[in-house]
Amino acid sequence: MDVKYINPFINAVVTTFETMIGLSIDRLDPFIKTHATAQGDISGIIGYASKDIIGSVALTFPEGTALEIYRLMMGEVVNDINEEVKDTVGELANIVAGTAKNEFSNLEISYHISIPTVVVGKNHTISHKGSVPVVVIPFQMTNFKFFMEISMKLNSVTSVSQRMRAKMQTA
Amino acid sequence: MRILVVDDSATMRRIIIKALNTTGFNDITEAEDGEDALTKLEGIDLLLTDWNMPVMDGLSMVKEIRRNASFANLPIMMITSQAAKKEVIEALKNGVNDYIVKPFTPATLVEKVQALSAK
Ligand SMILES: [Mg+2]
Numbered sequence: 001m002d003v004k005y006i007n008p009f010i011n012a013v014v015t016t017f018e019t020m021i022g023l024s025i026d027r028l029d030p031f032i033k034t035h036a037t038a039q040g041d042i043s044g045i046i047g048y049a050s051k052d053i054i055g056s057v058a059l060t061f062p063e064g065t066a067l068e069i070y071r072l073m074m075g076e077v078v079n080d081i082n083e084e085v086k087d088t089v090g091e092l093a094n095i096v097a098g099t100a101k102n103e104f105s106n107l108e109i110s111y112h113i114s115i116p117t118v119v120v121g122k123n124h125t126i127s128h129k130g131s132v133p134v135v136v137i138p139f140q141m142t143n144f145k146f147f148m149e150i151s152m153k154l155n156s157v158t159s160v161s162q163r164m165r166a167k168m169q170t171a
Numbered sequence: 172m173r174i175l176v177v178d179d180s181a182t183m184r185r186i187i188i189k190a191l192n193t194t195g196f197n198d199i200t201e202a203e204d205g206e207d208a209l210t211k212l213e214g215i216d217l218l219l220t221d222w223n224m225p226v227m228d229g230l231s232m233v234k235e236i237r238r239n240a241s242f243a244n245l246p247i248m249m250i251t252s253q254a255a256k257k258e259v260i261e262a263l264k265n266g267v268n269d270y271i272v273k274p275f276t277p278a279t280l281v282e283k284v285q286a287l288s289a290k
Contacts, residue, residue, distance in 0.1 A: 015274060016252075016273075016274045019274035019275065019276060020274045073182070073186070074182060074185065074186070083181075084181065084182055087180055087181050087182045088180075088182045090180065091180035091182060091183050094180070094223060094252065095252045095273045095274055096252075097252075098222075098223065098251060098252025098253045098254075098273065099252045099254075099273070099274070101252075101253055101255060102252075102253070102254050102255045104255075105255035105256065105257065110255070110257065113223060113253075115179070115223065115224070115225045
């Protein structure tokens with residue numbers, strides 16, 4: 001997977017969390033995941049698709065991270081993953097997928113996003129769109145960690161680059 | 172000033188309402204999707220809406236509202252992460268008056284709402 005297609009999602013996570021939570025977020029080294037089990041206890045998953053690209057992105061949080069994010073965003077302490085925490089995680093995934101879309105438009109790629117789904121439980125699985133390897137990007141937020149998983153399949157790289165070339169010629 | 176806040180995320184509605192409350196906007200109605208919102212328009216002075224929602228999304232709802240002459244002048248603000256040029260143009264063309272990009276800070280939200288409600 002070309003890093004230029006991963007960066008919009010990474011930048012979207014950083015912008016989303018720094019704006020909504022007010023803390024700086026550090027990206028750690030990415031790795032490839034070969035199994036469906038999530039790193040975290042709660043995941044927000046959202047699909048994106050167009051004629052150019054298809055895939056899904058998930059934000060997956062250990063319970064402690066999810067509760068801390070909820071506390072920071074809503075100003076309220078909760079002791080376990082309830083409906084509000086699930087809603088927050090789904091909305092964060094939604095904002096990340098939408099924000100990434102804005103940067104993808106610079107690459108002449110557009111897509112529609114689905115409604116987020118949220119999965120909870122120890123060792124739950126995340127089903128991504130397509131049978132491509134899943135890239136995992138860990139993030140560090142103070143003492144808390146969370147992960148973004150990205151699966152992506154470009155449908156027609158040539159048509160995308162052809163359109164970009166055509167656009168440059170007419171510009 | 173009665174404000175209708177439309178978003179499928181309950182926590183997002185809470186964040187928006189909290190920001191409005193701190194600025195003295197206290198008369199607020201909530202809806203969780205476009206279809207729900209269409210039944211709650213009577214007496215509304217300002218509408219803040221999400222785009223990506225189940226049942227009926229924000230853009231379809233705005234198109235529906237603008238088809239009704241009695242809501243032709245209702246100020247509508249879209250609050251969404253989808254803010255590529257193409258989306259913004261499409262929203263404005265279909266009757267959205269202003270745009271707030273998610274993620275936002277409460278200060279940005281309040282500033283935009285005050286500007287739109289003063290018009
Ligand atoms: Mg939404």
